Amino acid sequence: MFSNHLNLAAGIDVGTECVKAVIVADDGRVLGRAVAPSRGYFQACAYDALTAACEDAQTDRRSLDRLGATGFGMSSVGEATACAGDASCHALGAFQHLPQPMTLLDIGGRDPHVISVDDLGRRTDARGIRRCALGIGSFLMFAAHHLDVPPARLQELAAAAERTAKVSSYCSVFSATTILERLREGATREEIARGCIQSIAERIVEIGGFREPLYVCGGVVEFFPGLMQAVQELSGVAVHVVPDPIYTAALGAAMMAFREAPAA
Amino acid sequence: MTAFDATSTLKATMDRYYRDLGAAAERGTAPVAWCTSVGPAELLRALGFRVFFPENHAAMLGAARTANRYMPLAHAHGYSQDICSYLTSDVGAYLAGESPLSAYGLQGTPRADVLVFNTNQCRDVRDWFEWYGRAWNVPVVGVRSPRSLEAVTDDDVEAIARQIERLVPTLEAVAGTRLDAPRLEHAVRVSRECSDLWELCLRTAAHEPAPLTFFDGTVHMGPAVVLRGAEEACAYYRVLLQELEQRARENVAAVQGEAFRLYWDGMPIWGRLRSLSTLFAEFRTSVVASTYCNSWIFSALDPADPIRSMARASLELFIGRSEEAKEDYIARMTELYRVDGIVYHDCRTCPNNTNTRYGMPGRLADRTGIPALVLDGDVNDMRCVSDEQARTNVEGFIEQLADARHLARSARV
DSSP states (O other): OOOTTOOEEEEEEEOSSEEEEEEEETTSOEEEEEEEEOOSOHHHHHHHHHHHHHHHTTOOGGGOSEEEEESTTGGGOTTOSEEOOHHHHHHHHHHHHSOSOEEEEEOOSSOOEEEEEOTTSOEEEEEEOOGGGOOHHHHHHHHHHHTTSOHHHHHHHHHTOSSOOOOOOSSHHHHHHHHHHHHHHTOOHHHHHHHHHHHHHHHHHHHOOOOSSEEEESHHHHHOTHHHHHHHHHHOSOEEEOSSGGGHHHHHHHHHHHHSOOOO | OOOOTTHHHHHHHHHHHHHHHHHHHHHOSSOEEEEOTTSOHHHHHHTTOEEEOHHHHHHHHHHTTOHHHHHHHHHTTTOOTTSOHHHHHHHHHHHHTOOGGGGGTOSSSOOOSEEEEETTSOSHHHHHHHHHHHHHTOOEEEEOOOOSBSSOOHHHHHHHHHHHHHHHHHHHHHHTSOOOHHHHHHHHHHHHHHHHHHHHHHHGGGSSSOSSOHHHHHHHTHHHHHSTTSHHHHHHHHHHHHHHHHHHHTTOOSSTTOOEEEEEESOOOGGGHHHHHHHHHHTTEEEEEEHHHHTTOOTTOOTTSHHHHHHHHHHSOGGGBOHHHHHHHHHHHHHHTTOSEEEEEEETTOGGGOOSTTSHHHHHHHHHOOOEEEEEEOSSOGGGOOHHHHHHHHHHHHHHHHHHHHHHHHHHO
């Protein structure tokens, strides 16, 4: 257990694919972390993730001084003492690991952003993807389903491909039907997996605003590291990964909670 | 959106306009001309036409959120979903035999005796009018304007003035009357007065807190659009201006507790006017000015030189200018209205009135230090709008502005 003088905050990032929770000490150390899939009611998923993160940190919810929430479903975290948008939390979370100005590429389940982060960890600009290419992470999950592999194995499949099956579309929904067409044409699962990752990289590079140093965070990089290589090749900008990338926004939310006055 | 006492006068003014138009189209009380929003309306009024602006009609379809019901009918006629959704929703409504103008007693879209376009805004307006020209077998005439102009030169003005003059014989033949110079001068004088009054109304939003928002402006601009060159429009803006000035004097805010002020560039998202207005207000943010509402300010109009001044006014229009001229304009507006940020609407089917695609937001942010937010959407096609994405992006943008302000204040202490 922790010494009594430590203040603790939890950060919860309620995303479209998973809920990420971290327990953070006021000196910035991450003491516990957990991920729960976003299935059913967000409230229940957030509860599960927070409880698991507390267990990981060997503490309990009553010991938490603050609770920061962010992400698609942040409004479902009723006990939150602070709420902030994804881009601000990603910026702050990445800055906690890498205290420097940077371009931060957040690739999560729904809405990737290219975020400019200043020398204080603030977002100074955030560009989103076009509406018709929303749901990138969800698309990769869909692709894994149609290729009959667990999502975590999609990257492994892609890495084994000798060539790329073209799965390029403006629209993630349309891309999904293209996967079926490629399967019918006899492309291998490996080639299609690589095509899916390439397609996502193309959509991300189209957002623009890439300036060095470029870092990536969010859940997608955790499962699909090949995406980073594709983005790097297409953009010509070296891509680095923020430590613990899936927890970046949750960490930012916790740090945001420390900044703000606790709820009465 | 803000409730104004002037709204009842607005409704009565628009009601009279539509009913008069209906009488002309359906009972033949006057010839009817269709005109693009910045077409030569003054010339048409001087010839006694009742003037219909189909962009206004399309905006009504968008605001009523019926546009998506009609667009497939135009798509089925070979008009792509990627072209102007004003065009496809208006043509679709015509094919369906329905119109929001039925609320004013019209049986449908008013039939034109002549359609008059100006391509200063886009090519789509011409295609739009030619569709009706074929459907009704009536003349389609117009002005073909140069676009992407840096400065508007005398040569440019002369060329357009000659084109306007060449419209006259056809229009006289349709109207069955000769153009009377004093009537044209009068129409231009009244049009200029309307423009000046509308400009004064919009300028009241330079006051902090702003007494009206861009969203209010999109409603109250109705007479400036459809009654340009008519006394009724001036009468309405005198009433509105009085109310706005009083609100400014009394510090009555359009957005309670106004904390941030934004500038809107690009078309309105008609089907989301109310929800966006509510969303910004939720964050105590007032969208105080816009390129769109300003586009009905025609300071070049001069009754002493009616045709040439009409030509100049149509060429000076923001949408027809170069990137550099547009950037200078927006930079001036951000200073005039003291805004904290700029919202750009990337309008899927209106590339001509979308300024996000050639790097402008980044260049202006670097030049002015004012951050930018780009919202994906469309003028009428609500399939191109993601409410959740818009909300998330607006929320994050306001956080960014708040953070920057907090830091600036801390630095001063």
